[in-house]
Amino acid sequence: MKQLTVISGKGGTGKTTITAAFASLAENAVIADCDVDAADMHLILKPEILDTFEFTGLKVAEIDQSLCIKCGICRDACRFDSISSEIMIDPYECEGCGVCEYVCPEGAIRMVERKAGEAYSSTTRFGPMAHARLGIGEEASGKLVTLVRYNAKKLAERYGKEIIIIDGPPGTGCSVIASITGVDMVLVVTEPTLSGIHDLERVVEVAGYFKIPAVVCINKYDINEENSQRIESYCKDKGIEVVGKLPYDDIPTKAMMEEKTVTEYSDGEFSSGVKSLWENVKDGLSEHARKRVGDLPIVHNP
Ligand code: SF4
Ligand code: SF4
Numbered sequence: 109m110k111q112l113t114v115i116s117g118k119g120g121t122g123k124t125t126i127t128a129a130f131a132s133l134a135e136n137a138v139i140a141d142c143d144v145d146a147a148d149m150h151l152i153l154k155p156e157i158l159d160t161f162e163f164t165g166l167k168v169a170e171i172d173q174s175l176c177i178k179c180g181i182c183r184d185a186c187r188f189d190s191i192s193s194e195i196m197i198d199p200y201e202c203e204g205c206g207v208c209e210y211v212c213p214e215g216a217i218r219m220v221e222r223k224a225g226e227a228y229s230s231t232t233r234f235g236p237m238a239h240a241r242l243g244i245g246e247e248a249s250g251k252l253v254t255l256v257r258y259n260a261k262k263l264a265e266r267y268g269k270e271i272i273i274i275d276g277p278p279g280t281g282c283s284v285i286a287s288i289t290g291v292d293m294v295l296v297v298t299e300p301t302l303s304g305i306h307d308l309e310r311v312v313e314v315a316g317y318f319k320i321p322a323v324v325c326i327n328k329y330d331i332n333e334e335n336s337q338r339i340e341s342y343c344k345d346k347g348i349e350v351v352g353k354l355p356y357d358d359i360p361t362k363a364m365m366e367e368k369t370v371t372e373y374s375d376g377e378f379s380s381g382v383k384s385l386w387e388n389v390k391d392g393l394s395e396h397a398r399k400r401v402g403d404l405p406i407v408h409n410p
Contacts, residue, residue, distance in 0.1 A: 109264055110393050111291040115276035115284060115315075116298060117307020119146060122327040123297045125360040125370060127275040128152045129382045130389070131234045132369040137271040139232070140260035141239040142253045142287040144225070149275055152367055155230030155237045161259070163240065163252055165224030166204040169197050175216035182208035182217060200245050227255045229263055236263040250286035253277065257287070271393070280314045288315060293393050294322045295351070300335035308339065312346060323392050325352040325385055351392060352385030354378060 114130070116123045128149055131139045141149040169190075171182075176195055183191040186208055190201040197208075199222060209217040225242040238260035240252055260272045276287035276294075288294055294315050298308040308324065315322040324343050329336040336353065343350050355377060363373035371379045 109261075109270060109272065110293075111272045111274065112293050112295060112389065112393055113142075113274040113276045113288045113291045114295045114297060115288065115311055116278055116296060117280065117311045118303070119143075119278040121278075121297045121299050121304065122354070122360060123278070124149055124152075124275055125364070126295075126297055126325065126327070126354075126382060126385070127273060129369045129371045129379075130273050130386055131232070131237075132371050133383060133386045134234075134271055134273060136269050137235055137273050138260045138264045138267070138269045139235070139237040140256050140272055140274040141237065142256050142283070143275050143277045144240045144242055144252050144256065144283070145247070145277060147239055147241065149237070150239055152364065152369055153232040153234065153237060154367065155228065155232045155239065157228045157230045159229040159259075161227040161229075161255065162223055163225045163227050163255060164221040165246060165249060165251070166202075166222060167206075167219040168199045168202040168204050168222045169206070169208050169217050170220045171195060171197055172216045172218070175214045177214055177216075179213065181211050181213065185211045224249075225252060227252065227259055229259045236260075236267050236269065238263055250282040253283045253286035280310050284311070284314065285318070288320055289318060291320060293389075294320055295389055296322055296324045297327055298324060298339060299328050300326060300332040300339060302335070305335060305339060305342070309342070312348065321392075323349045323351045323389065325354065326350060327354045328356040329353040330355050349388075349392065351388035352381060354381045354385070 114123050114127045141147050178195055188203045190198050224246040227240040230237045238256045240256050277283045296311050298304045312322055326336050326339055340350055357378040359370050359374050359378045363370045
């Protein structure tokens with residue numbers, strides 16, 4: 109089973125547009141929406157939920173009011189001002205440090221798991237999909253990304269799928285790392301702006317650190333051809349292949365409004381670009397998977 113993660117240094121580079129289009133072009137794939145903070149793939153793919161899994165995040169403090177003598181020691185000890193003068197804990201302010209539980213002389217406080225969201229295994233018109241929804245005020249975490257990837261793998265096994273296509277979170281934080289560890293290749297979607305180039309360098313560094321092969325797609329390459337050239341030179345220096353250059357187009361917005369992928373919506377230049385990008389990515393995936401097998405040490409039987 110091969111795994112591809114589509115990432116970008118920041119949001120809004122067209123990463124989800126491209127991943128959703130891959131979903132419609134790939135045969136035999138599972139889609140994993142690991143951009144859990146701003147999950148929007150479901151708007152295009154319209155998943156039908158098969159299974160729901162509760163996701164718990166941080167532990168938070170809970171007071172047994174029947175044991176509390178209102179001494180206020182916990183309130184004074186809480187560095188996050190999460191305990192009110194009436195000795196009530198605000199679960200959304202509590203950082204789960206456990207100090208109040210430690211200092212309470214009556215043993216009235218215990219740490220409990222807080223539901224932080226839900227993960228889903230679903231089916232879509234393009235095949236199975238794993239995704240998640242965070243609760244209000246919750247932050248994306250590597251743990252939730254790992255749960256989505258686990259569910260994607262289970263779906264791939266259940267339905268005999270050969271590729272998992274992962275829409276990764278933006279940035280370079282722990283949820284990005286959780287979305288790329290152990291994959292066969294990452295596709296970095298970038299834009300020819302100064303911040304785009306900077307973000308590209310950061311994510312390429314992260315992928316390099318984990319020894320994950322990377323390829324690059326320059327989206328809206330024609331908004332600044334000079335910067336696109338800089339990206340190409342940078343990639344050449346790093347030995348990274350630029351597998352696609354997509355023009356600026358309003359097709360992604362129009363397609364999104366009709367809840368379609370770009371390749372479903374139109375046959376124009378943008379969609380053809382995405383189709384050839386997918387072919388190049390598939391070739392790259394096979395190539396890297398082959399190299400990976402080739403890199404394994406040969407063990408001779410004694
Ligand atoms: S430290 Fe314990 S007993 Fe004192 S106010 Fe807090 S919960 Fe109540
Ligand atoms: S666990 Fe920490 S942050 Fe939460 S209420 Fe207790 S002392 Fe405050």
